[in-house]
Amino acid sequence: MGENIMILSIVVSLLTVTVLLWFLRKTPESERQEKLAAEEKKSAEVEAEAKAETEVAKVTEEKKPSAVEVKEPTISFADRLKKGLSRSRNEIWGKVAGLFRSGINADTLEQVEELLYSADLGPQMTQELIDALEAEVKKGEISEEKFKEFLFQFLNSKMQSVQETVRPELLKFNKTTHQGTKVIMIVGVNGAGKTTTIGKLATKLRQDGASVVVGACDTFRAAAVDQLQVWCDRAGATMIRAKEGANPTGVAYDALQHALNEKADYCILDTAGRLHTKENLMDELKKTKSVLTKLDPVAPHETLLVIDAITGQNALRQADEFHKTLTLSGLIFTKCDGSSKAGSAVGIVKALQVPIVYIGVGESAEDLDHFVLEDYLKALLDF
């Protein structure tokens, strides 16, 4: 009898434990739920971090941007481009073409090759160009005009297919077709011309009738934020700023949040080219880019790298690094007026397969415009 009770109680305990284990077991569903909860917690933490920043960030200009004064530029952009590219033309391309004036022989061909190397097209493209040129010379006499034509065709063929991928809505605001807030993240090393370009771009878009919110995410120097504020005030763009040293990612989050609340047509983010912390710049930019997706899963719509033409050959290495981390959608070539290295643009476009969307040829608002390949090559080669 006692034995029976003992066996019974053992059976009951075993059953209880089995039932308990059955309830506690992890089903795929419960695992999925747990994973979801963990993801949500992480996402909330990121937002909280960004929000903490947004408390620091303050909107200096709450009012809706008023219409901008449209000042007709006295010089057309085509002329500005031509003037801007004069150094490249005179110091490199014009000199090369000039060598064809008195006929071409082995000696002049060598001089041509030397000059082409200094044009910063990149070693691979320079070699391709030289090979193509040698083949052309074998066919017969080349006049200066014929050489220019050959050069135009060569450079055009290298860039054209990539340039055709530029989305028109990036270049011109169209009120009837525009949808939502387009986020443009501007990146580049310190001094490349990001802030100036954003000032010019904001002015341009405002002149087209768009509403623009600018996020001053480069918190490295207060003076740089003030420099952007001047541009924004002039353009009639709203600027979101934080105090010096604030977390750049937080400012980006705040700026986009504000732009979405205001239903702004564009949100342009001026990012850092250097950081206060020892953190890696690329990691910070990557974090900034990904935090934007919390507010809009497809943001940023454009990630544009600003490249200073003076950088020459290093520009390709730089662009490559940014592209690997951030998957660039376009390039903006600045300071083409101050350098003979404007030709390096061709090599970068070809190597990265990323188009140039804008070109800067000076410091005023009118010195930025769409990059039109044909115009650029004509100005460079003096057609």
Ligand SMILES: Nc1nc2c(ncn2[C@@H]2O[C@H](COP(=O)(O)OP(=O)(O)O)[C@@H](O)[C@H]2O)c(=O)[nH]1
């Ligand atoms: N000549 C010339 N100067 C430029 C151009 N774009 C920018 N700059 C100047 O380059 C300097 C650095 O520009 P900034 O926008 O502050 O660079 P950031 O550090 O990338 O934001 C400033 O003195 C600008 O006025 C350009 O297209 N042409």
Ligand SMILES: [Mg+2]
């Ligand atoms: Mg700046």
